[in-house]
Amino acid sequence: MDLQMRVVEAAEQSFRQFGYKGTTMENVARIANVGKGTIYTFFPSKEALLEHILNRLVVEMRAVADGSIVAGDTFFNNLERALRSVLRFRAQHELLVKLAQEGKQLGTVAVIEGMARVEEAVLNYLRKHLEAGVANGDVKPCNTELVAFIMLRTYTAILVDWESRHEPLSDDALMQVFHVVFTEGLNRTQA
DSSP states (O other): OOHHHHHHHHHHHHHHHHTTTTOOHHHHHHHHTSOHHHHHHHOSSHHHHHHHHHHHHHHHHHHHHHHTOOTTSOHHHHHHHHHHHHHHHHHHOHHHHHHHHHHHHHOOHHHHHHHHHHHHHHHHHHHHHHHHHHHHTSBOSOOHHHHHHHHHHHHHIIIIIIHHHSOOOOHHHHHHHHIIIIIHHHBTTOO
16 A cells, blocks of 8 residues: 555544544544655645545545446436435445534534535536437437536435434335435436
């Protein structure tokens, strides 16, 4: 493992344990077993280190979403599965959960901005797929940016708010809700 990767993994571990605010470059150096100066050769600040880690997570989320797409399945089934897989990834990833909590509870600006960039990446992914659906004739012409936002907010509410008060929905039940709420309204072939 190269030195930069050791620093990144140590920072990720420290952010998971102590949050962004509670992490110091000294903590990261100790966990990575390097001098503090070594960290600064790769990253000029703790903010830059967080940004690097979040950018890696965005790449991972895209891979998770792309990996959920099934060749030959319908556009809407694939879109729903991709959205669900990204939101489950986000909900189960320790660092993202810790940062989301810190952003809400402590209002840490760097964390709020970083999480906003992660959300923007998810929205862009959805928007691009919706635009492709419009271009291919699968989706009615619409404001894809707004629809992506509504989809993300709706699914987040189902997976977070609903499941905090009710039994979690099965994948089939989630897909059914998606089809009732979105497919029937957006599907170009619907009457």
